[in-house]
Amino acid sequence: MGIKWNEFFITGDPLILGSQIAIVLTMVGIVAGVTYLKKWKWLWSEWITTVDHKRIGIMYIISGVLMFFRGGMDGLLMKAQTSRPEMEFLDAQHYNEIFTTHGVIMILFMAMPMLIGIMNVVVPLQIGARDVAFPQLNALSFWLFFGGAMLFNISFVIGGSPDAGWTSYFPLAGKEFSPGIGNNYYAVALQIAGIGTLLSGINFVVTILKMRTKGMTLMKMPMFTWTSFIASVIIIAAFPIFTVALALMTFDRLYGAHFFTLSGGGLDMLWANLFWLWGHPEVYILVLPAFGIYSEIISTFSRKTLFGYKSMVLSILIIAFLSMVVWVHHFYTMGSGPAVNSIFSITTMAIAVPTGIKIFNWLFTMRKGRIKMTNAMLWSLAFVPCFIIGGVTGVMLGMGAADYQYHNTLFLVAHFHYTIIPGVVFAVFAALYYWWPKMFGFTLNEKIGRWHFWLFVIGFNATFMPMFFLGLDGAVRRSYTYSVESGFAPLFLVSAIGSVILALGFFAFCYNIYWSIRHADRNITGDPWNARTLEWATASPVQPYNFAKLPEVDGLDPFWKMKKNNEGLTIKDSDIEEIHMPSNSGLPFFMGVVFGVAGFFLVFEWHIAAAIAAIGIIAGLIYRSFDYDEGYHIPVDEIKETESKWRNVEGEVHNYVK
Amino acid sequence: MEKHTNRFPISHVLGFIFSLILTFGAAFIALKTNLSFKVIMWIIGTLAVLQAGIQLFMFMHLREGEDGKTNVINIIYGVFMTVVIVVGSIWVMSAGHATH
Ligand code: HEM
Numbered sequence: 016m017g018i019k020w021n022e023f024f025i026t027g028d029p030l031i032l033g034s035q036i037a038i039v040l041t042m043v044g045i046v047a048g049v050t051y052l053k054k055w056k057w058l059w060s061e062w063i064t065t066v067d068h069k070r071i072g073i074m075y076i077i078s079g080v081l082m083f084f085r086g087g088m089d090g091l092l093m094k095a096q097t098s099r100p101e102m103e104f105l106d107a108q109h110y111n112e113i114f115t116t117h118g119v120i121m122i123l124f125m126a127m128p129m130l131i132g133i134m135n136v137v138v139p140l141q142i143g144a145r146d147v148a149f150p151q152l153n154a155l156s157f158w159l160f161f162g163g164a165m166l167f168n169i170s171f172v173i174g175g176s177p178d179a180g181w182t183s184y185f186p187l188a189g190k191e192f193s194p195g196i197g198n199n200y201y202a203v204a205l206q207i208a209g210i211g212t213l214l215s216g217i218n219f220v221v222t223i224l225k226m227r228t229k230g231m232t233l234m235k236m237p238m239f240t241w242t243s244f245i246a247s248v249i250i251i252a253a254f255p256i257f258t259v260a261l262a263l264m265t266f267d268r269l270y271g272a273h274f275f276t277l278s279g280g281g282l283d284m285l286w287a288n289l290f291w292l293w294g295h296p297e298v299y300i301l302v303l304p305a306f307g308i309y310s311e312i313i314s315t316f317s318r319k320t321l322f323g324y325k326s327m328v329l330s331i332l333i334i335a336f337l338s339m340v341v342w343v344h345h346f347y348t349m350g351s352g353p354a355v356n357s358i359f360s361i362t363t364m365a366i367a368v369p370t371g372i373k374i375f376n377w378l379f380t381m382r383k384g385r386i387k388m389t390n391a392m393l394w395s396l397a398f399v400p401c402f403i404i405g406g407v408t409g410v411m412l413g414m415g416a417a418d419y420q421y422h423n424t425l426f427l428v429a430h431f432h433y434t435i436i437p438g439v440v441f442a443v444f445a446a447l448y449y450w451w452p453k454m455f456g457f458t459l460n461e462k463i464g465r466w467h468f469w470l471f472v473i474g475f476n477a478t479f480m481p482m483f484f485l486g487l488d489g490a491v492r493r494s495y496t497y498s499v500e501s502g503f504a505p506l507f508l509v510s511a512i513g514s515v516i517l518a519l520g521f522f523a524f525c526y527n528i529y530w531s532i533r534h535a536d537r538n539i540t541g542d543p544w545n546a547r548t549l550e551w552a553t554a555s556p557v558q559p560y561n562f563a564k565l566p567e568v569d570g571l572d573p574f575w576k577m578k579k580n581n582e583g584l585t586i587k588d589s590d591i592e593e594i595h596m597p598s599n600s601g602l603p604f605f606m607g608v609v610f611g612v613a614g615f616f617l618v619f620e621w622h623i624a625a626a627i628a629a630i631g632i633i634a635g636l637i638y639r640s641f642d643y644d645e646g647y648h649i650p651v652d653e654i655k656e657t658e659s660k661w662r663n664v665e666g667e668v669h670n671y672v673k
Numbered sequence: 674m675e676k677h678t679n680r681f682p683i684s685h686v687l688g689f690i691f692s693l694i695l696t697f698g699a700a701f702i703a704l705k706t707n708l709s710f711k712v713i714m715w716i717i718g719t720l721a722v723l724q725a726g727i728q729l730f731m732f733m734h735l736r737e738g739e740d741g742k743t744n745v746i747n748i749i750y751g752v753f754m755t756v757v758i759v760v761g762s763i764w765v766m767s768a769g770h771a772t773h
């Protein structure tokens with residue numbers, strides 16, 4: 016197989032040596048810690064093998080936070096490198112690797128798992144279901160995502176990181192110009208994680224279509240469920256394109272095919288075309304659930320039903336449709352000619368209309384509401400102006416003719432950070448503050464949360480606002496340095512300082528989690544925010560079976576009505592029946608591991624080893640086909656006991672919202 | 674979970690064999706014959722459409738849906754996606770300077 020061991024571990028860079036040591040120490044620390052606390056069994060039976068949608072959601076969110084840390088470090092390193100002209104902190108190659116891993120990790124391994132995690136926790140509860148449609152498949156989705164993410168993450172210490180940008184355009188990403196194995200990581204790891212995402216999409220479509228509780232018609236679903244549903248539909252439409260494109264890339268890189276390789280008559284720009292056929296819908300997969308999150312939070316803390324529900328649904332549908340027909344706006348400068356560029360300019364700018372409708376609906380929801388300024392609400396408020404800046408600059412970029420000026424500059428980088436950070440990261444923070452009590456049974460501290468909020472929002476604007484002006488002045492993206500004469504230095508410095516403030520905000524968040532785990536009051540109700548949808552009609556944290564008796568619904572904001580009319584809040588002993596639950600399974604974890612191992616061998620082009628590892632995949636599939644486990648039943652007495660623990664508890668804390 | 678059918682999944686096996694034949698057939702025609710470029714394109718294009726049909730009927734339960742409306746929506750959506758991806762790509766890649 017011709018293994019070059021000297022190229023296996025990356026050596027010779029002090030930064031990477033430092034991380035290698037840190038990684039080894041962390042792993043030793045974790046193993047030692049778990050062993051010392053005798054938690055292996057607990058870890059295995061409660062988490063690794065779990066098929067409970069809430070736990071899977073929490074594991075997604077934890078991975079997302081870790082990946083945010085990794086991607087954020089990458090961002091800070093880049094900002095440090097460009098803080099002064101002609102800095103010699105990172106060299107060109109290292110900078111290339113860092114923006115590539117930053118982009119991939121932030122989008123696919125931070126934003127996606129965060130949102131899928133929140134969907135996992137919230138959607139089944141909101142529709143009054145006991146789990147997702149296919150619980151074990153859900154676990155498989157998670158472990159495939161996790162396997163892919165880990166495989167991608169080790170690239171910088173073992174074998175070398177991909178360095179052709181998160182878009183990995185050919186011809187640069189081909190064997191000819193990127194002979195190392197770095198880009199194999201891109202092709203293989205994203206493939207594995209992508210399968211997981213596709214399975215999640217299928218799972219949620221089926222769950223939302225088939226598992227809604229009695230009375231909840233489509234037009235009575237909470238807005239977050241709607242947006243998750245449409246996002247899942249887009250996942251099913253778009254991810255297969257990426258799957259195919261990555262497979263073709265793998266053939267080109269590993270087996271000498273020429274789909275995108277010019278030398279053999281391939282079409283390099285076809286990669287860009289396929290990538291963005293997936294890539295643009297992907298950004299809507301991210302932003303739609305986020306829109307749903309804001310809808311829930313704004314309505315809860317304005318004490319009003321969401322304004323314009325029907326127009327909200329309609330605008331999501333229009334966005335979903337348009338998101339499929341705008342992809343060329345990412346490569347106008349390829350030169351497809353005036354007809355193509357004009358059509359795609361029009362479709363692109365048209366997206367501003369449904370998005371604008373949604374913004375107005377949120378504003379009207381707040382109008383005359385009794386607004387409570389919780390942290391979740393603050394993030395939602397900050398989202399509006401920041402996202403509008405991102406949206407307006409997006410319309411500027413959307414004009415094909417004008418894009419020739421902005422293309423490939425930091426103006427674009429500023430634009431998409433202004434859409435994706437308010438559009439996804441703010442939403443994730445808002446959602447975490449909002450649904451944290453549902454997941455863990457205590458709220459995050461509001462005071463520390465204020466620090467988190469202000470530092471992050473100020474830091475974010477200070478980091479990315481200057482980039483608009485740098486871009487207009489001609490600073491190109493993906494460039495590791497610039498000259499003194501360019502005059503870029505002051506704005507770059509402001510931006511670098513901004514990124515430090517932003518990082519402090521993130522640490523305030525981490526500290527908040529730590530503080531709240533240690534000190535927050537555990538004595539809370541199922542409904543700490545006086546909220547409106549069904550997830551609040553049950554305990555916090557939620558019991559494994561979600562609802563002792565499935566709720567019935569006859570309109571929007573069902574829980575609000577239940578509280579108002581004082582019905583359905585209590586449960587009679589006679590209503591309690593045995594509940595059928597799916598059994599835990601180690602198979603999804605096993606599949607994640609073999610996929611990861613097979614992928615690793617494939618990255619290094621050790622084909623025989625990869626083939627042997629792939630036998631494990633087949634074995635797993637066969638095992639699953641003959642697995643007739645029927646699950647188990649929770650007896651009535653146990654349910655009664657669990658229910659009496661959280662219902663009618665005296666002296667609950669109600670004063671989180673000051 | 675409750676109902677395991679013991680019926681042999683004949684249509685799945687047949688579908689699987691057909692897809693293999695069509696796939697290898699396409700590869701053979703493209704790589705091992707001396708037909709002109711145009712003829713090859715037509716043949717493998719036809720095989721691709723047949724392949725899609727087999728997938729839809731043998732695996733995608735196209736005939737089984739009780740719910741007609743859902744099926745119609747699904748089919749329209751599928752056709753829309755196919756047109757966007759295939760026709761869209763051909764148009765984008767062949768218009769303007771991109772091909773020169
Ligand atoms: C945490 C704060 C962040 C900082 C300081 C940051 C900073 C940067 C910088 C400096 C670049 C490269 C600019 C260049 O072309 O030279 C970049 C690129 C990028 N960022 Fe971020 N970013 C942050 C958060 C995010 C988030 C949350 C996402 C997505 C969810 C994201 C997605 C991307 C992508 C996709 C690229 C393009 C990578 C490429 O050129 O291939 N970033 N970011």
Ligand SMILES: [Cu+2]
Pocket residue numbers: 294295298341342344345
């Ligand atoms: Cu786009």
